[in-house]
Amino acid sequence: MSKKIGxxxxxxxxxxxxxxxxxxxxxxxxxxSKFKVDVIDxxxxxxxxxDEMLAPMxxxxxxxxxxxxxxxxxxxxxxxFVFVASEYNFGYAPALxxxxxxxxxxxxxxxAVIVSYGYAVAGTSSAAQLRHVxxxxxxxxxxxxxxxxxxxxxxMFNEQGQFKDINKSFExxxxxxxxxxxxxxxxx
Ligand SMILES: Cc1cc2nc3c(=O)[nH]c(=O)nc-3n(C[C@H](O)[C@H](O)[C@H](O)COP(=O)(O)O)c2cc1C
Numbered sequence: 298m299s300k301k302i303g304x305x306x307x308x309x310x311x312x313x314x315x316x317x318x319x320x321x322x323x324x325x326x327x328x329x330s331k332f333k334v335d336v337i338d339x340x341x342x343x344x345x346x347x348d349e350m351l352a353p354m355x356x357x358x359x360x361x362x363x364x365x366x367x368x369x370x371x372x373x374x375x376x377x378f379v380f381v382a383s384e385y386n387f388g389y390a391p392a393l394x395x396x397x398x399x400x401x402x403x404x405x406x407x408x409a410v411i412v413s414y415g416y417a418v419a420g421t422s423s424a425a426q427l428r429h430v431x432x433x434x435x436x437x438x439x440x441x442x443x444x445x446x447x448x449x450x451x452x453m454f455n456e457q458g459q460f461k462d463i464n465k466s467f468e469x470x471x472x473x474x475x476x477x478x479x480x481x482x483x484x485x
Pocket of ligand 1: 309315385414417419
């Protein structure tokens with residue numbers, strides 16, 4: 298239980314479902330029995346677009362602005378991450394890209410689980426894109442091989458756009474969520 302995981306909600310739009318999916322993962326993947334987990338909501342973080350003169354890898358962690366210092370301190374305090382990523386035009390959301398781009402040392406080499414969701418391809422294009430960025434860039438993060446992907450369907454939602462019964466609808470995705478958490482616990 299000593300390792301600390303940040304579970305990042307990667308979508309910030311007003312009518313998002315990402316927060317519900319993050320909550321579902323938190324409650325159904327078994328992650329809280331293995332780690333101390335905090336939810337990190339990028340909507341609450343409200344980071345502006347990256348606005349330092351130097352690139353993050355040249356910053357030597359000397360942020361000049363309060364929001365950068367705050368974000369740096371927060372991400373630095375985690376041993377690993379779960380990224381809950383929506384799929385927008387086959388990619389992940391811009392707020393998540395910006396939040397990742399802000400930092401360097403604070404992410405570097407840390408293990409991560411990617412949870413994606415979407416309609417046609419269940420967010421797998423978004424997940425593949427995110428994996429590429431986390432692993433192949435100088436961030437060199439260790440993405441767990443199991444990347445739970447949730448296939449959304451219109452029938453899951455009521456007329457207000459809320460999940461009718463997320464636990465029932467997401468039952469088929471639970472095993473992969475648990476498997477990814479097992480892999481994460483083996484990554485330390
Ligand atoms: C700008 C935008 C682009 C989208 N593009 C895709 C897509 O390429 N593939 C897909 O399966 N769903 C796509 N969708 C549908 C999203 O998967 C769905 O709206 C999901 O709820 C988005 O996550 P969020 O509600 O947490 O923001 C798109 C939605 C938006 C808002």
